[in-house]
Amino acid sequence: MPAARYKVSPRVINETIDGEAVMINLASGNYYILDPIGAEIWTYVERAASVGEIVDGLSARYEGSSADIESAVDGLLTELQGEDLVVPADGENGSAHAAAPAAATGDRQPFATPKLEKFTDMQDLILIDPVHQVDEAGWPHAKPGGRG
Amino acid sequence: MSPPTDPRLGDRTASGFSAWADEVEETFQKASRSASVHDRRYRIGGHAVRLLFAGDAAHERLTRTFAHLETSDDGEPELTVRLWDSETTGIGAPPVPPVEPDEDAPGAMYHLDDGRIKAVYQPGPQVLSVLDEERDAGWYWCHNAATIPFWDQAAPIRQILHHWLGARGIQQVHGGAVGRADGGVLIVGQPGSGKSTCSLASVGSELLYAGDDYVAVSLEPEPRVHSLYCSGKLEHDHAKRFPRLQPFVSITDPADDKGVVYAHEVTPEGTTPGFPLKAIIVPRVVGSGDTQIVKASRVAALAALAPSTIIQLHVPREGAFATMRKLIESVPCYGLALGADVDDIPKRIGELLDRLDDGTAP
Numbered sequence: 001m002p003a004a005r006y007k008v009s010p011r012v013i014n015e016t017i018d019g020e021a022v023m024i025n026l027a028s029g030n031y032y033i034l035d036p037i038g039a040e041i042w043t044y045v046e047r048a049a050s051v052g053e054i055v056d057g058l059s060a061r062y063e064g065s066s067a068d069i070e071s072a073v074d075g076l077l078t079e080l081q082g083e084d085l086v087v088p089a090d091g092e093n094g095s096a097h098a099a100a101p102a103a104a105t106g107d108r109q110p111f112a113t114p115k116l117e118k119f120t121d122m123q124d125l126i127l128i129d130p131v132h133q134v135d136e137a138g139w140p141h142a143k144p145g146g147r148g
Numbered sequence: 149m150s151p152p153t154d155p156r157l158g159d160r161t162a163s164g165f166s167a168w169a170d171e172v173e174e175t176f177q178k179a180s181r182s183a184s185v186h187d188r189r190y191r192i193g194g195h196a197v198r199l200l201f202a203g204d205a206a207h208e209r210l211t212r213t214f215a216h217l218e219t220s221d222d223g224e225p226e227l228t229v230r231l232w233d234s235e236t237t238g239i240g241a242p243p244v245p246p247v248e249p250d251e252d253a254p255g256a257m258y259h260l261d262d263g264r265i266k267a268v269y270q271p272g273p274q275v276l277s278v279l280d281e282e283r284d285a286g287w288y289w290c291h292n293a294a295t296i297p298f299w300d301q302a303a304p305i306r307q308i309l310h311h312w313l314g315a316r317g318i319q320q321v322h323g324g325a326v327g328r329a330d331g332g333v334l335i336v337g338q339p340g341s342g343k344s345t346c347s348l349a350s351v352g353s354e355l356l357y358a359g360d361d362y363v364a365v366s367l368e369p370e371p372r373v374h375s376l377y378c379s380g381k382l383e384h385d386h387a388k389r390f391p392r393l394q395p396f397v398s399i400t401d402p403a404d405d406k407g408v409v410y411a412h413e414v415t416p417e418g419t420t421p422g423f424p425l426k427a428i429i430v431p432r433v434v435g436s437g438d439t440q441i442v443k444a445s446r447v448a449a450l451a452a453l454a455p456s457t458i459i460q461l462h463v464p465r466e467g468a469f470a471t472m473r474k475l476i477e478s479v480p481c482y483g484l485a486l487g488a489d490v491d492d493i494p495k496r497i498g499e500l501l502d503r504l505d506d507g508t509a510p
Contacts, residue, residue: 018447026458
């Protein structure tokens with residue numbers, strides 16, 4: 001579905017270091033590492049780029065068939081959505097035109113399926129110490145219906 | 149004796165939250181009129197902090213961890229925090245949210261942030277922390293100081309310091325730190341990674357101790373570690389590996405899985421308010437063979453530091469993750485494979501610091 005768009009879930013924060021992305025899901029306590037190609041796809045998601053725009057951008061930078069690249073991008077986005085790291089952004093306008101410029105022909109690296117590593121060792125802290133945000137009506141009103 | 153009233157606290161605004169903070173202050177004032185008052189001064193993160201206690205119990209239990217940062221300078225403090233309990237002072241609780249404790253989540257926290265007033269209430273242990281950033285005033289109340297959980301005794305007013313120091317470019321992190329006056333290391337990792345082993349193994353060694361669980365870091369003008377607490381937490385079984393520390397372990401409740409050791413009580417000269425940061429260490433328990441230093445990737449160091457810090461900050465300040473990423477980028481990162489002998493740990497760290505100084509570090 002090349003027209004589908006995704007955006008970063010509001011409960012996720014992330015930083016990129018040495019080309020790899022570290023993401024933390026504040027709701028679940030799980031955290032993740034995306035390898036460099038995955039981190040590059042993540043930067044497209046941060047701009048709410050469509051799947052087609054992501055595939056076009058990667059095809060210009062990596063050697064590989066469009067079909068293989070699209071399959072890998074779809075696979076990663078499905079995985080990211082399954083982990084509540086991204087959510088659909090259909091109907092929103094992306095800014096993929098601001099993505100990294102394509103490498104010159106001959107400079108392209110071989111495309112490899114992106115890898116997402118998941119770490120669950122912090123889950124218990126969320127369960128043991130859940131944080132409840134107090135309602136905007138003020139202290140001491142508890143958020144309606146919410147105990148986390 | 150009543151503590152001197154801060155004239156800034158007389159400024160009652162129309163804001164509901166700051167008015168609530170006024171009510172918390174009134175409760176403290178009542179408590180201070182019914183119990184002995186203790187006025188202690190510290191330098192934390194390079195800033196003058198005053199802790200005003202109403203009642204002996206809170207004073208006795210919550211000052212041990214700050215002993216290494218105490219100062220005789222009684223000049224104008226930059227932050228004043230008032231600490232008390234109801235059981236000792238006989239004064240009822242300050243207004244807190246009418247919430248029921250989560251039966252299956254005893255550590256549940258109710259968090260408030262209106263940009264100026266930041267507060268956390270834990271109905272389980274009945275602990276309230278409040279910070280008024282505009283008035284540089286904080287309050288820490290608990291129902292009974294005698295039953296403050298060991299983790300709060302080891303690291304009191306953590307949320308207050310997190311926000312107040314954070315506004316001054318000093319980021320609280322989940323990590324230990326040991327080193328020398330001219331430089332040391334930040335030890336990062338998830339629970340069970342050997343972080344505490346590394347920190348506590350250094351108590352009484354040639355290295356200075358800056359913390360086990362929570363320290364603070366700043367990036368300007370150069371990366372620096374700031375000690376917040378001289379405490380360290382030891383699981384009962386794990387304490388056997390530290391015979392030197394065993395006589396100093398405090399156990400609040402026999403049912404607790406950990407005791408607390410205050411490094412300043414073990415070696416007053418062996419603690420430090422902080423030092424320049426020279427490297428990040430990510431430990432890994434091997435359990436046999438020699439303890440060894442190896443190069444580590446920066447993404448591994450960030451993954452070892454940031455998630456546990458972010459999730460335990462309740463709630464992190466904006467930009468905290470970026471600060472940690474910049475910290476990791478500013479110094480070299482190493483793994484530390486922990487072998488059989490804990491006494492090797494400070495030796496390997498000391499050797500690393502020597503090699504960083506002479507340019508031969510990996």
